[in-house]
Amino acid sequence: xxxxxxxxxxxxxxxxxxxxxxxxxxxxxxxxxxxxxxxxxxxxxxxxxxxxxxxxxxxxxxxxxxxxxxxxxxxxxxxxxxxxxxxxxxxxxxxxxxxxxxxxxxxxxxxxxxxxxxxxxxxxxxxxxxxxxxxxxxxxxxxxxxxxxxxxxxxxxxxxxxxxxxxxxxxxxxxxxxxxxxxxxxxxxxxxxxxxxxxxxxxxxxxxxxxxxxxxxxxxxxxxxxxxxxxxxxxxxxxxxxxxxxxxxxxxxxxxxxxxxxxxxxxxxxxxxxxxxxxxxxxxxxxxxxxxxxxxxxxxxxxxxxxxxxxxxxxxxxxxxxxxxxxxxxxxxxxxxxxxxxxxxxxxxxxxxxxxxxxxxxxxxxxxxxxxxxxxxxxxxxxxxxxxxxxxxxxxxxxxxxxxxxxxxxxxxxxxxxxxxxxxxxxxxxxx
Numbered sequence: 001x002x003x004x005x006x007x008x009x010x011x012x013x014x015x016x017x018x019x020x021x022x023x024x025x026x027x028x029x030x031x032x033x034x035x036x037x038x039x040x041x042x043x044x045x046x047x048x049x050x051x052x053x054x055x056x057x058x059x060x061x062x063x064x065x066x067x068x069x070x071x072x073x074x075x076x077x078x079x080x081x082x083x084x085x086x087x088x089x090x091x092x093x094x095x096x097x098x099x100x101x102x103x104x105x106x107x108x109x110x111x112x113x114x115x116x117x118x119x120x121x122x123x124x125x126x127x128x129x130x131x132x133x134x135x136x137x138x139x140x141x142x143x144x145x146x147x148x149x150x151x152x153x154x155x156x157x158x159x160x161x162x163x164x165x166x167x168x169x170x171x172x173x174x175x176x177x178x179x180x181x182x183x184x185x186x187x188x189x190x191x192x193x194x195x196x197x198x199x200x201x202x203x204x205x206x207x208x209x210x211x212x213x214x215x216x217x218x219x220x221x222x223x224x225x226x227x228x229x230x231x232x233x234x235x236x237x238x239x240x241x242x243x244x245x246x247x248x249x250x251x252x253x254x255x256x257x258x259x260x261x262x263x264x265x266x267x268x269x270x271x272x273x274x275x276x277x278x279x280x281x282x283x284x285x286x287x288x289x290x291x292x293x294x295x296x297x298x299x300x301x302x303x304x305x306x307x308x309x310x311x312x313x314x315x316x317x318x319x320x321x322x323x324x325x326x327x328x329x330x331x332x333x334x335x336x337x338x339x340x341x342x343x344x345x346x347x348x349x350x351x352x353x354x355x356x357x358x359x360x361x362x363x364x365x366x367x368x369x370x371x372x373x374x375x376x377x378x379x380x381x382x383x384x385x386x387x388x389x390x391x392x393x394x395x396x397x398x399x400x401x402x403x404x405x406x407x408x409x410x411x412x413x414x415x416x417x418x419x420x421x422x423x424x425x426x427x428x429x430x431x432x
Contacts, residue, residue: 035079036327037311037318042082045398046432047075049082055425056085062418063088066284069276070098072404074310075426077397079318084310091274093286100310103264103272104404105293107304107385111228113316114302115170115362117235117246119336126238129344132163133174136234139210140164145175146186146213155185157213164218169227171359173349175214176225180304180386184223186215195226198297198305202233202243205299222349222359232302244300254329255315260308262300264293272307275387275406278414287408304385310402313391317400320381321393341365341381341395374420375427388415392423401426 042049055073062068070088074081086098121127127136134141143164144157164174177186179195190196195208209230215223232243239246244262252260264272275287297305315326320340324332332340343350343358343365350358356371357364363381366372376382377396384390388405403422409415 035318035322037076037079037081037314039084040080040082042077042429045077045080045082046430047077047082048429048431051429051431052083055083055422055429058421058425059085060087062421067418068405068407069284069286070102070273070405072098072100072102072104072310073422074100074314074400074402076314076318076400077430079322079398081314090272091286092276092284096270098273099271101259101271102404103259103268103307103309104389104406105275105385105387106306106308106313106389106404107387109308109313109383109385109389109391110302110304110306112362112383113247113251113306114228114231114235115340115360116316116320116332117243117251117302118170118231119332119340119361120250121235121238123333123336124238127166127234129165129167129170131166133166133169133230134163136237137206137230139206143175143210144213145217146215149185155189155213160214161217164214167344168219169230170361171222171344171349172225172227173219173222173345173359174225174227175216175218175221175223176209176227176230177212177215177223178225184215186213189213190226196229196299196301196303198299198301200299202229202236202299202301205229206233219346220348222345222352226303228303229301232300235302242300243302244296247300251316251331252312254331255319255326257308257312257315260306260312260316262305262307263296264307266294269294273404273406275408277408278410282410284407310404313389313402313404314400317391317393317402321395321398321400341379341393343367375423384415384419386412386415388418390415390419390422397427397430399426399430 059071059073069092072086075083084100086100088098090096090098143160145160146155147158148156150156168174177190179190181187189212193208235243235246276284277287279285319326323334324337340361345359356368358367363383366376366380369376369378377394380394382392388407391402393400
């Protein structure tokens with residue numbers, strides 16, 4: 001006869017098993033056979049083919065209405081591609097159509113790639129989250145913090161109370177400014193000093209930063225910054241390789257990202273989409289502010305600079321969704337990927353971020369989807385580039401989405417409106 005204790009043990013095991021099966025998306029971090037990004041019927045992975053037509057029509061409509069010159073979108077579920085389409089033209093002045101293998105400047109979508117590179121070196125014991133950055137960059141040992149302006153127009157400063165930590169460097173809470181915008185006086189100093197000069201090695205960038213004030217005491221404020229460019233320098237220092245070489249040999253080649261690099265070879269130029277912007281009347285025009293994409297930069301920055309395709313970036317995103325592995329190639333351990341997509345912004349600087357969102361070790365993360373006003377699942381992570389490209393990964397729905405455009409509207413909100421529109425159309429097609 002089965003004892004009461006034995007029966008209770010059986011019940012406990014069953015309840016535990018049910019709990020594991022019902023656990024949230026953080027448990028979905030194990031690579032599975034067949035998750036190879038091959039095309040598949042949408043219904044086979046719980047996506048409505050009929051409803052996907054709305055996504056396709058919506059992207060085409062943006063081109064037809066003159067908002068975009070061209071667009072490529074890719075959506076994968078459970079490791080299978082259910083949507084990959086191209087609309088419009090690579091350059092609105094030329095007849096060449098947009099193609100699904102078109103190359104794009106992905107700008108800040110370089111940042112999550114840099115985060116992965118840093119975490120590969122974290123796994124090798126090169127650094128830890130609460131280490132002071134000055135341990136690895138002595139030039140940052142005695143930084144000062146901007147507190148205002150003196151009567152003669154020079155910055156008023158105070159000493160930094162402590163060194164920024166590696167955690168803060170990974171989450172834009174180190175207090176660094178940025179050289180791509182001029183919103184804060186420190187940002188203007190970054191611009192004036194030409195901190196992000198691709199004609200110089202990354203060591204020159206570090207020297208310039210060390211001579212400029214922080215815009216806030218380390219750990220007190222979230223501010224989008226050049227911190228990821230510093231991470232690129234650290235990848236070089238930790239690995240003994242150039243940043244571009246590290247990415248190519250340790251990440252891009254193993255993952256089969258054959259079209260991702262910091263320059264475009266001449267043979268691939270016909271596939272490069274042209275950047276477009278809005279003129280003063282709101283009309284879409286081809287940009288005349290692009291540099292030569294075939295030039296190999298002396299400084300490959302961690303925060304921007306990569307060219308890629310929708311399919312290449314989807315391979316990177318799918319690797320993260322599957323716990324650090326793609327098609328049998330392991331880049332990171334599952335626990336490391338959990339760290340990447342976990343919020344690491346502490347309570348005080350979290351107050352300066354958008355509601356419902358935090359920052360992981362590379363991407364922005366969704367803490368509360370309802371509060372953020374987006375259809376993501378809690379635990380999703382994402383980012384985008386100033387040229388309009390965007391991506392997200394939703395572990396709860398086992399969903400990867402990559403959008404590629406070359407569009408700089410008047411204000412950052414112009415591109416993010418397109419991103420949000422695509423999210424609505426993507427999620428309404430997921431029925432399981």
